[in-house]
Amino acid sequence: MSNELSFSDSIVESENKVVSTIDIDLISQLTLEDIKKFIYENYPKVQLNGEVHKSLIENNRKYIDKRISDREDIYGVTTGFGNSASNRISPAMSQELQKNLLAYHGCGVGEYLSERDCAVTLLIRLNCNARGYSGVSWELLKQMELFLQHNIFPAIPAKGSVGASGDLTPLSYIGAALNGQRNVYYQGVIRPTSEVFEELNITPYELKAKEGLAIMNGTSVMSAITANTINELDKAIDISCKLIALFVELIDGRASPFHPKVHELKPHQGQRYCADLIYKRLSNPELRLGRRQRTDKVIEHGMKETFRLQDSYSIRCSPQVLGPLVDTLNWAKSVLQVEINSVNDNPLIDHESDLILNAGHFYGGHIAAICDALKPQVANMGALLERELGILVDDRLNGGIPNNLVAVDDLGDKAWINHGFKAMQISASALVAEALKQSGPMSVFSRTTEALNQDIVSMGTIAARDLKNILSLIKPVIAIQAMAIRQAYYVLDKDQSAEKLNGLSRAFFDSLASTFSPVIEDRALDGEIEEMVAFLFD
Numbered sequence: 001m002s003n004e005l006s007f008s009d010s011i012v013e014s015e016n017k018v019v020s021t022i023d024i025d026l027i028s029q030l031t032l033e034d035i036k037k038f039i040y041e042n043y044p045k046v047q048l049n050g051e052v053h054k055s056l057i058e059n060n061r062k063y064i065d066k067r068i069s070d071r072e073d074i075y076g077v078t079t080g081f082g083n084s085a086s087n088r089i090s091p092a093m094s095q096e097l098q099k100n101l102l103a104y105h106g107c108g109v110g111e112y113l114s115e116r117d118c119a120v121t122l123l124i125r126l127n128c129n130a131r132g133y134s135g136v137s138w139e140l141l142k143q144m145e146l147f148l149q150h151n152i153f154p155a156i157p158a159k160g161s162v163g164a165s166g167d168l169t170p171l172s173y174i175g176a177a178l179n180g181q182r183n184v185y186y187q188g189v190i191r192p193t194s195e196v197f198e199e200l201n202i203t204p205y206e207l208k209a210k211e212g213l214a215i216m217n218g219t220s221v222m223s224a225i226t227a228n229t230i231n232e233l234d235k236a237i238d239i240s241c242k243l244i245a246l247f248v249e250l251i252d253g254r255a256s257p258f259h260p261k262v263h264e265l266k267p268h269q270g271q272r273y274c275a276d277l278i279y280k281r282l283s284n285p286e287l288r289l290g291r292r293q294r295t296d297k298v299i300e301h302g303m304k305e306t307f308r309l310q311d312s313y314s315i316r317c318s319p320q321v322l323g324p325l326v327d328t329l330n331w332a333k334s335v336l337q338v339e340i341n342s343v344n345d346n347p348l349i350d351h352e353s354d355l356i357l358n359a360g361h362f363y364g365g366h367i368a369a370i371c372d373a374l375k376p377q378v379a380n381m382g383a384l385l386e387r388e389l390g391i392l393v394d395d396r397l398n399g400g401i402p403n404n405l406v407a408v409d410d411l412g413d414k415a416w417i418n419h420g421f422k423a424m425q426i427s428a429s430a431l432v433a434e435a436l437k438q439s440g441p442m443s444v445f446s447r448t449t450e451a452l453n454q455d456i457v458s459m460g461t462i463a464a465r466d467l468k469n470i471l472s473l474i475k476p477v478i479a480i481q482a483m484a485i486r487q488a489y490y491v492l493d494k495d496q497s498a499e500k501l502n503g504l505s506r507a508f509f510d511s512l513a514s515t516f517s518p519v520i521e522d523r524a525l526d527g528e529i530e531e532m533v534a535f536l537f538d
Contacts, residue, residue: 063351083451098212105172108157163460166362180204217345245281255285270326332370364460382474479532
């Protein structure tokens with residue numbers, strides 16, 4: 001997978017999409033683009049592919065069955081779990097052991113994860129278990145495939161994972177659902193799995209020895225949450241750069257901070273990308289690099305002028321603020337790509353080499369690392385736009401646009417009792433503060449648990465949820481700034497300044513203008529913020 005960020009100039013995804021098939025086999029790599037298609041193309045068909053693949057899975061399963069029949073000690077198969085691994089279990093009880101594993105991990109807490117997160121969790125778990133080293137049967141994989149083909153997604157509580165021994169408790173909800181237990185998302189509604197099975201005539205799957213552990217020992221929940229959030233971050237960065245270009249045009253800002261030569265001299269990839277995206281959306285940028293003309297006035301000591309030789313940091317340094325996010329995101333994508341295509345349960349079964357290997361691939365350290373790295377960068381993106389909003393609503397700073405973006409020309413004497421976007425800035429400020437508060441690292445909060453067996457844990461799932469929550473706070477900040485910019489063009493000169501925009505910026509402005517009508521008399525805007533978020537991101 002290319003780690004280059006690829007952004008579209010189109011805000012709204014095309015409705016005329018070709019539904020494709022996502023193949024799960026020994027050759028294909030599941031990509032973030034596949035996951036994006038899976039979510040935004042209404043869950044296209046997922047299928048296991050190839051007789052060679054089936055043969056490998058079956059041989060892997062036969063190998064572990066033979067080792068069980070030989071009464072060998074295999075962790076989590078003929079032993080207890082975790083600190084109970086010293087308990088030896090009769091092979092005759094190994095299948096019942098898996099049922100108990102699911103049962104005692106049925107202690108998830110909180111609201112269910114979103115349907116999208118649960119769907120992608122199942123997709124990733126199928127892909128990881130289908131690599132041929134987990135000791136699972138072909139029949140188990142086919143049951144997972146059946147769920148995906150019918151758009152049945154196990155409903156997974158959000159809380160209860162420390163991210164080592166994998167997402168044990170959350171992933172138990174997949175194993176239980178495959179057996180007809182607990183709840184699932186079906187047709188957008190959370191329902192008892194047993195009801196859906198009866199309706200669709202699906203037979204509950206009875207887990208074989210090792211299979212419960214193979215499902216639960218993994219990083220698929222934290223990976224799914226992260227994958228869905230990362231796919232939204234692409235769009236958030238894209239929209240933010242477009243809004244910055246409109247803002248620079250609106251206040252007649254300098255183009256020099258975005259000039260290609262500037263970023264040749266400090267060539268961070270993400271910084272150069274953002275600067276280029278903004279620069280190409282400015283009208284006649286080569287004429288707005290700074291002030292070249294000399295003055296014939298004799299200045300004895302000094303004199304005050306209104307001309308801004310350079311803009312505030314939130315404008316001038318915007319590529320340097322967003323650039324680290326882009327670069328961190330590129331790195332995060334490469335890490336996540338490895339994680340979602342890895343075998344991350346324990347023990348690992350290598351039948352061709354006659355090896356059963358106990359290890360720690362379930363540890364979510366890499367996911368925790370990328371989420372912890374992204375969190376402050378995403379919060380800073382919101383802080384950048386909120387600072388630009390602060391300039392936009394302040395007539396001391398915005399170059400003559402009415403204070404608080406009040407529609408003065410329309411209101412006449414009533415302008416004195418209307419306050420425009422005053423509270424919108426307060427809301428944006430509150431959202432950014434909350435995002436910044438949550439942007440500290442989660443991975444440093446390892447907690448010893450499970451009788452000292454899990455004596456260091458990743459906290460990757462919580463880090464992933466934190467990242468998702470931070471973006472959910474920043475998305476309305478982006479929407480508020482989009483609405484404010486649209487409002488500002490109207491109150492400045494009834495959109496006449498928009499006529500001077502270049503083609504790329506004008507198309508984006510028109511899309512905003514068609515979504516949000518200017519505020520004349522004060523009105524509640526909470527519903528319109530939600531509508532703008534939906535327009536920009538859905």
